[in-house]
Every structure is written in structure tokens, then in C-alpha cells.
Amino acid sequence: MQYKCRKPALSGFRFSIVEINGALSAVWLVQAIPRGPKCQSCGMPMSTDEDGGGTEMDGVTRSIEYCSRCYKDGVFREPELTVDEMIEKTQQRLRSMGMPEPVIEKNLMAIYSLERWKD
Numbered sequence: 001m002q003y004k005c006r007k008p009a010l011s012g013f014r015f016s017i018v019e020i021n022g023a024l025s026a027v028w029l030v031q032a033i034p035r036g037p038k039c040q041s042c043g044m045p046m047s048t049d050e051d052g053g054g055t056e057m058d059g060v061t062r063s064i065e066y067c068s069r070c071y072k073d074g075v076f077r078e079p080e081l082t083v084d085e086m087i088e089k090t091q092q093r094l095r096s097m098g099m100p101e102p103v104i105e106k107n108l109m110a111i112y113s114l115e116r117w118k119d
Helices: 083-096 101-111
Strands: 002-004 013-020 023-031
Touching: 083 101
Parallel strands: none
Antiparallel strands: 002 013, 013 023
């Protein structure tokens, strides 16, 4: 039997409960990644940004490229951050949300292709 997570951060996940060596475990089956634009710095789906995106220089206009965690008033919140540091931060955040490792790895690899990190 498949179940859908109720926790908002994991709402796209489906899993089955299985018995492995006498213990019950959740086996993750499908990850429904929200469609639409993603932050071009961290990869977070813009649709999940609680503030609706970062702000441009005027402090009011919402950025269509960067989330509120990465961008404020037309500048990056951490301008000296490297791509490797962003990957580490993102990995910690996704793990704290309880995401399965294969999903975390997929999201981390996508960071290299985001606009902020292109050379």
C-alpha cells in the first residue's frame, strides 16, 4: 500500500511501509518535484518561497529569479558564498526536512547548472 506524506515540506513524497528484518521502514517511492521556476542560486522551487521571492533594489518588487533566502534588495544575502558552500547549506537544509538521500543528491547536482553559478 502507498501513502502520501502530510508534512508540508514532504507533501510530494509517496512511500510504502515495509518490513525489513522484522522492523518497519518507510520506502520512498516517488518524489513529485514542484513544477515551475526555481531559485537560480539554491534551486528551491519559487512556489515554495514563503515570501514570494527575493526583492529587487527597490525593496518591494519581487525577483523572478531568486528566492528570499538568497536575495534581498537587489543583492545576494551572502555575496561571497561559493557554489560548494551553497551545496553544503542546501544539503543540510534538505536533510533537516527529512528528504531521502537520492532526492537530495539529485537536487545538489542541479545547483551547478543554476544561473548564479554558471561561468
